[in-house]
Amino acid sequence: ETGVTQTPRHLVMGMTNKKSLKCEQHLGHNAMYWYKQSAKKPLELMFVYNFKEQTENNSVPSRFSPECPNSSHLFLHLHTLQPEDSALYLCASSPAAGGFQETQYFGPGTRLLVL
Amino acid sequence: RKEVEQDPGPFNVPEGATVAFNCTYSNSASQSFFWYRQDCRKEPKLLMSVYSSGNEDGRFTAQLNRASQYISLLIRDSKLSDSATYLCVVTPMGNQFYFGTGTSLTVIP
Numbered sequence: 133e134t135g136v137t138q139t140p141r142h143l144v145m146g147m148t149n150k151k152s153l154k155c156e157q158h159l160g161h162n163a164m165y166w167y168k169q170s171a172k173k174p175l176e177l178m179f180v181y182n183f184k185e186q187t188e189n190n191s192v193p194s195r196f197s198p199e200c201p202n203s204s205h206l207f208l209h210l211h212t213l214q215p216e217d218s219a220l221y222l223c224a225s226s227p228a229a230g231g232f233q234e235t236q237y238f239g240p241g242t243r244l245l246v247l
Numbered sequence: 248r249k250e251v252e253q254d255p256g257p258f259n260v261p262e263g264a265t266v267a268f269n270c271t272y273s274n275s276a277s278q279s280f281f282w283y284r285q286d287c288r289k290e291p292k293l294l295m296s297v298y299s300s301g302n303e304d305g306r307f308t309a310q311l312n313r314a315s316q317y318i319s320l321l322i323r324d325s326k327l328s329d330s331a332t333y334l335c336v337v338t339p340m341g342n343q344f345y346f347g348t349g350t351s352l353t354v355i356p
Contacts, residue, residue, distance in 0.1 A: 165344075174251070175291070175334070175346040188343065222290055234279065236344065238290035 135159040136239035138223050144245045145213065153208040153242045155223030163229035164206040165236065166198060169220040181206060182229040213246045220244070248273050251337050253347035261355050264325045268350045270335030271317045280311055281336040282320045285349065291334055294320075325354045 136157045145151050157164065166178040180188035181200040195217075197209040206223055220243050224236040253270045260266045272280075280297035295302065297309040297318050308321040318337075322329055335347040 172348070174348045177344055234338070235281070235293050235296065238292065240290050 136223060136225055136237050138221075138239035138242050140242055141240065142243050142245075144247065145210070146247055147213060147215070149213075150209070150211040152210065153221055153223075153244075155206040155208075155239055157204055157206075157223075157225040157237070157239075159225055159237060161225040161227050161237075162203050163226045163234070164200060164203070165224040165226075165229075166196075166206065166208050167222040167224065167238075169222055169241070170218075175222065179208075180229050187229060210244075213244075215246050218244055218246045250274060250345035251335055251347040253335050253350050255348055255350060257351040257353060259353045259355055260325055262325055262327060264354075265321065265323045266325060266352065267319055267321045268333055268335075268352075269317050269319050270337075270347050270350075271315075272335075272337040272345070273316070274337070274339045275313075275316060277316075277337045277339045279338040280309075280318050282307075282309055282318075283334040283336055283346075285332045285334055287331075291346075294333070322352075325352075327354050327356060330354050 139154045163182045168176045178192045179198045184200050195212050199207040220241045222241045223239040226234045226236045251272050282294040283291040284294045285291040295304050297311045301310045306323045310319045330353045332349040332351050334349045337345045
């Protein structure tokens with residue numbers, strides 16, 4: 133149904149673990165985004181990639197490290213996370229970032245629990 | 248001040264009712280406006296864009312009031328399937344997207 137896929141869908145990790153979230157879009161878009169959604173809070177934009185170049189980093193801690201090898205794939209590398217990082221991590225894509233009325237298409241998200 | 252503010256609700260309305268949500272934004276230079284819908288434990292999905300002239304899609308009508316810096320969503324003849332959280336999204340210049348916390352709607356049989 134969705135043109136944006138994310139894996140894994142659920143992840144439990146300890147604070148000393150290293151893991152990666154993967155996002156892939158099949159829509160031919162040039163912009164990709166990582167969001168964090170915590171309970172009772174609005175979606176928080178973390179990173180934006182436009183034509184594989186990172187254009188936004190919204191003061192995200194360095195324990196989150198994004199990687200965009202091409203316009204179709206986006207990774208979020210995680211290391212030494214904290215329990216408060218537990219949230220739903222959503223990937224989105226759009227034709228190109230910064231345009232007027234850019235519609236974003238979201239993946240199903242990775243529900244992350246940090247113990 | 249928050250970039251985008253929404254009444255979280257919940258709004259509980261009977262089937263067939265008309266319900267309206269408002270969303271205010273703080274940046275007067277904001278360029279683009281959207282309503283997204285998010286079902287429980289699902290990703291947000293675009294419901295409709297909001298244009299200066301207002302726009303309608305079936306039972307849904309979106310309006311933009313730049314002078315007062317708010318957007319609205321009107322749902323007529325509510326269906327059970329309209330139950331969801333409705334997210335207001337505002338984009339100022341550049342690559343920033345600001346989401347509201349969402350307004351929860353439950354349509355009751």
